[in-house]
Amino acid sequence: MTLDTQYAAVAAPGKYLSFVLGDEEYGVEILKVQEINGLTKATRVPRTPDFVRGVINLRGKVIPVIDLRRKLGMATGPDTEKTCNIVVQIRHRDENVTMGVIVDDVSEVLNFSADQIDPPPAFGSGVQAEFIIGMGKLENNVVILLDIEKVLSGSELESLATVGA
Amino acid sequence: MNHEWVFVIQIENRGAQVKDNGDKTVAMRGPPVTVTPGGDSRLVDDEIVAEFVSRQKDLLEYLENLVLDIEVNQTDADLPDLMRFFHTLKGESALLGMEGISRLAHVTEDMLQRDHLADCVDRILGVKDWLALEFARMTGEDEGPGPVGDMIDALEHGPRAAAAAPPDRDPDAHYDLNLLELDVDMLHDFIAEAGEHLDAAEGRLLTLEADPGDEEAINAVFRCFHTIKGVAGFVEMEHIKVLAHKAENLLARARKGELRLQGIPMDLTFASVDMLKRLCEDVTAGMAGDGRLSRRDELSALIERLSAACGETGVAEGAAPAGETAVPPAGTAAAAGSGASGLVILPKARRAETSTGDPATPGRTAARDPAPAVADGGPTGEPQRPGTVQRRDAVRVDAERLDLLVETIGELVIAEAMVSQNREIRTLESMDLARHLGRLDKICRELQQIGMSLRMVPVRPIFQKMARLVRDLAKKSGRSIEFTTSGEDTELDKSVVDNIGDPLVHMLRNSVDHGIESDPAERLAAGKTAAGNIELRAFHRGGCIVIEVEDDGRGLDRDAILAKAVERGLVGEGAQLSEQEIFDLIFEPGFSTASEVTDVSGRGVGMDVVRRNIEKLRGSVDIVSEMGRGSVFSCILPLTLAIIEGMVFLTGGERYIIPTLNVVRLVRPDAEHYATVMTRGELLRFEGQIIPLIRLYEIFGVADARASLDDAVVIVVESEGRRVGLLADELIGQQQIVIKSLGDQVQATEGLAGGAIMSDGNVALILDIAGLVKVAHDEKIAANSEAGGRS
Numbered sequence: 040m041t042l043d044t045q046y047a048a049v050a051a052p053g054k055y056l057s058f059v060l061g062d063e064e065y066g067v068e069i070l071k072v073q074e075i076n077g078l079t080k081a082t083r084v085p086r087t088p089d090f091v092r093g094v095i096n097l098r099g100k101v102i103p104v105i106d107l108r109r110k111l112g113m114a115t116g117p118d119t120e121k122t123c124n125i126v127v128q129i130r131h132r133d134e135n136v137t138m139g140v141i142v143d144d145v146s147e148v149l150n151f152s153a154d155q156i157d158p159p160p161a162f163g164s165g166v167q168a169e170f171i172i173g174m175g176k177l178e179n180n181v182v183i184l185l186d187i188e189k190v191l192s193g194s195e196l197e198s199l200a201t202v203g204a
Numbered sequence: 205m206n207h208e209w210v211f212v213i214q215i216e217n218r219g220a221q222v223k224d225n226g227d228k229t230v231a232m233r234g235p236p237v238t239v240t241p242g243g244d245s246r247l248v249d250d251e252i253v254a255e256f257v258s259r260q261k262d263l264l265e266y267l268e269n270l271v272l273d274i275e276v277n278q279t280d281a282d283l284p285d286l287m288r289f290f291h292t293l294k295g296e297s298a299l300l301g302m303e304g305i306s307r308l309a310h311v312t313e314d315m316l317q318r319d320h321l322a323d324c325v326d327r328i329l330g331v332k333d334w335l336a337l338e339f340a341r342m343t344g345e346d347e348g349p350g351p352v353g354d355m356i357d358a359l360e361h362g363p364r365a366a367a368a369a370p371p372d373r374d375p376d377a378h379y380d381l382n383l384l385e386l387d388v389d390m391l392h393d394f395i396a397e398a399g400e401h402l403d404a405a406e407g408r409l410l411t412l413e414a415d416p417g418d419e420e421a422i423n424a425v426f427r428c429f430h431t432i433k434g435v436a437g438f439v440e441m442e443h444i445k446v447l448a449h450k451a452e453n454l455l456a457r458a459r460k461g462e463l464r465l466q467g468i469p470m471d472l473t474f475a476s477v478d479m480l481k482r483l484c485e486d487v488t489a490g491m492a493g494d495g496r497l498s499r500r501d502e503l504s505a506l507i508e509r510l511s512a513a514c515g516e517t518g519v520a521e522g523a524a525p526a527g528e529t530a531v532p533p534a535g536t537a538a539a540a541g542s543g544a545s546g547l548v549i550l551p552k553a554r555r556a557e558t559s560t561g562d563p564a565t566p567g568r569t570a571a572r573d574p575a576p577a578v579a580d581g582g583p584t585g586e587p588q589r590p591g592t593v594q595r596r597d598a599v600r601v602d603a604e605r606l607d608l609l610v611e612t613i614g615e616l617v618i619a620e621a622m623v624s625q626n627r628e629i630r631t632l633e634s635m636d637l638a639r640h641l642g643r644l645d646k647i648c649r650e651l652q653q654i655g656m657s658l659r660m661v662p663v664r665p666i667f668q669k670m671a672r673l674v675r676d677l678a679k680k681s682g683r684s685i686e687f688t689t690s691g692e693d694t695e696l697d698k699s700v701v702d703n704i705g706d707p708l709v710h711m712l713r714n715s716v717d718h719g720i721e722s723d724p725a726e727r728l729a730a731g732k733t734a735a736g737n738i739e740l741r742a743f744h745r746g747g748c749i750v751i752e753v754e755d756d757g758r759g760l761d762r763d764a765i766l767a768k769a770v771e772r773g774l775v776g777e778g779a780q781l782s783e784q785e786i787f788d789l790i791f792e793p794g795f796s797t798a799s800e801v802t803d804v805s806g807r808g809v810g811m812d813v814v815r816r817n818i819e820k821l822r823g824s825v826d827i828v829s830e831m832g833r834g835s836v837f838s839c840i841l842p843l844t845l846a847i848i849e850g851m852v853f854l855t856g857g858e859r860y861i862i863p864t865l866n867v868v869r870l871v872r873p874d875a876e877h878y879a880t881v882m883t884r885g886e887l888l889r890f891e892g893q894i895i896p897l898i899r900l901y902e903i904f905g906v907a908d909a910r911a912s913l914d915d916a917v918v919i920v921v922e923s924e925g926r927r928v929g930l931l932a933d934e935l936i937g938q939q940q941i942v943i944k945s946l947g948d949q950v951q952a953t954e955g956l957a958g959g960a961i962m963s964d965g966n967v968a969l970i971l972d973i974a975g976l977v978k979v980a981h982d983e984k985i986a987a988n989s990e991a992g993g994r995s
Binding site for chain 1: 611612614615618858859903904905906944945946953954955956958959961965966967968969979
């Protein structure tokens with residue numbers, strides 16, 4: 040799976056968890072999602088970039104929580120009742136890392152076949168193109184499929200420590 | 205109610221302690237035991253037989269230890285135990301219709317009553333081997349031993365060796381084996397176990413090297429080889445078995461006093477241990493890969509040399525090592541003995557024999573002067589345990605499952621705290637409830653204590669590895685070094701023990717290469733012994749474990765280090781540094797290499813690795829050194845990575861924790877103790893010292909913190925000898941804290957050591973004082989230069 044996401048730019052067909060950020064609907068591979076939780080109070084970690092909400096206690100484990108709106112450079116608003124935390128497991132430097140991702144709302148699990156997935160557009164969309172691995176087509180909607188591993192790891196997070204310093 | 209109670213745990217180490225002392229595991233894993241007893245007709249429940257057989261395997265181990273014990277101590281004290289063992293075996297096997305075993309047990313009983321116990325040892329071992337093979341046959345794991353009649357004959361007719369080995373196998377057959385077709389679980393267990401035995405053997409060999417007459421050590425090594433041989437045969441690792449067998453033969457001769465373990469025999473034994481390790485690695489690699497074993501051509505050469513050293517002639521020539529396996533250990537020793545006296549001995553063997561009287565064999569520079577070695581009872585300095593066989597039940601548990609257990613206990617403790625600290629529950633004034641909660645609390649603490657102790661392991665294996673390392677290094681560099689260790693039984697968290705190896709290697713390498721003078725004359729001139737002394741020790745101090753490497757070599761050259769640092773621009777010209785600060789320079793990355801090239805300070809290779817690794821373990825390194833007298837490197841490590849004693853305080857509504865180890869004192873400074881200096885920021889006078897004052901809320905960007913010295917408190921902390929005052933709103937309390945990683949990404953944040961889950965379920969952050977001091981320092985400099993630029 041790691042290979043797929045690392046080298047193939049186009050999303051693989053399969054199940055995606057869709058969620059809402061702003062006016063758009065996004066999707067992440069369901070296999071990377073561990074659970075979905077309501078929002079709990081995060082402890083702010085000083086000297087980290089602003090997209091890091093802080094750390095929370097996930098049943099005895101301390102995990103970092105990322106504000107996806109901020110991470111993707113979108114305007115932020117206050118948390119609502121629907122705001123929730125998607126806990127994902129990603130591979131980072133050959134280790135499994137658990138992280139929380141705060142999104143506006145979680146919608147549903149969608150199944151995309153290969154012909155329902157288009158390659159990412161070359162332009163448009165407020166999100167940095169490198170994070171998008173495809174566009175999932177529904178009848179009257181398009182879901183932006185995110186490479187959550189790339190969003191949360193790699194050079195992006197390497198810089199996390201230094202940005203804050 | 206400002207008190208927050210979070211997992212108050214005692215780190216103290218009593219309570220149940222499941223220790224893996226290298227003894228056998230209780231449960232035999234492997235395929236379900238399908239039993240096919242010998243031709244005897246019987247009407248017994250298969251399950252009973254299976255239970256019997258699986259129990260015997262354990263008992264046989266016990267038997268073997270007992271017998272070896274008898275041999276070491278030359279005592280009859282264990283005779284009743286032996287008799288009981290065989291008597292029970294006789295009864296049980298008869299009940300289960302295993303007539304062969306029953307008869308054999310009976311004959312053995314007779315023999316024990318008839319003959320002198322000491323003469324029976326070889327035969328009993330023969331019986332044990334036979335029984336092991338027989339039980340293995342019953343479970344379908346082996347082809348079984350020779351006919352029981354031969355065995356019984358051997359017992360009845362005096363100390364003649366009994367042939368109990370399985371039929372010969374092709375010596376190279378193992379290269380055709382597909383490991384993956386074997387029982388992989390069992391192989392894994394075997395490799396893990398063999399590794400432990402080899403490490404233990406290595407440690408004992410080092411003891412032997414200093415004191416070749418140490419019988420207990422010889423026996424221990426013998427036992428290691430013997431066990432490996434046995435299990436290797438069991439898991440069809442024929443080549444390992446052959447090698448272990450050969451090494452065992454050599455040891456057997458040493459045991460009988462026919463050969464002194466010095467010079468070539470000693471080197472051969474070391475070589476065997478190394479080869480066995482490599483063979484085990486091959487098996488691991490094979491299992492991870494395509495299931496094939498890679499070829500080791502050196503193997504047959506080593507086996508030949510071993511045979512030669514044992515005085516076994518002819519047989520070993522050519523590639524027929526497997527032919528040797530037919531001889532059981534008991535018999536071989538006798539046979540080898542007679543062979544040595546009567547037959548032509550190969551030149552190598554002769555040299556081995558003659559070297560007995562000449563301890564100073566060339567090429568063995570690490571050999572100590574035998575006299576002091578005998579006087580102080582061996583290089584490890586530990587009184588060898590008398591030959592009592594300790595039998596302790598141990599269960600081998602997957603480390604992951606253990607971690608999971610410890611983690612879950614941690615969660616339980618948090619949950620318990622959440623319940624008992626719950627506001628609503630606290631308002632209920634019920635005696636009953638309070639009592640129950642108290643009980644729950646107590647149980648939780650006990651559980652946590654046990655959980656923590658599960659992860660504690662002694663540092664012994666690491667120390668043994670280091671002893672070997674020093675021996676090899678000394679040999680390579682042509683120095684004569686006496687290496688002593690103490691405190692091997694000091695226990696540390698497994699994760700600490702696992703990570704302490706690397707830094708120790710570097711520290712010892714430094715001590716050998718750069719600490720100890722290469723020229724003995726130089727040492728003698730300085731009034732030291734010709735051989736260098738290096739001591740590795742572990743001990744408790746306060747709530748920490750200290751691991752120290754001490755050498756009596758040259759010591760650190762303060763001026764040279766300082767000169768080098770100035771040259772490299774690490775330190776300004778004419779800077780006034782304390783001794784500790786100068787010594788700390790050798791930890792600077794890259795500092796080492798430069799100094800090595802010029803060979804000025806002599807020390808420093810890999811020292812940055814040492815400090816980084818030790819700090820990763822939340823420890824620190826101290827250096828004490830005197831020019832010309834030697835150095836002591838002390839690694840101060842936390843008892844466990846998981847728990848610290850911490851002080852919780854508030855800053856602007858956010859909770860932070862400081863490791864209590866770092867806290868010097870809490871003060872409410874008066875205005876007269878406070879000063880602002882243009883270039884150095886805010887300062888505080890504390891115990892006659894001027895220390896910098898750090899406003900935590902500034903560094904961490906916390907809003908609404910108390911900024912006035914009148915309201916706030918100052919926590920004076922210390923790290924690496926430097927003191928700093930931290931301004932905080934108020935102190936909440938002191939408690940034991942389970943450290944949790946913040947995750948790879950956030951962890952890298954300077955000034956933070958981790959997080960802890962508080963009783964309300966939220967996370968509080970633990971400060972890394974060393975990092976914080978650095979951050980504050982850097983920022984002050986930056987701020988000052990900015991201010992300077994503006995003005």
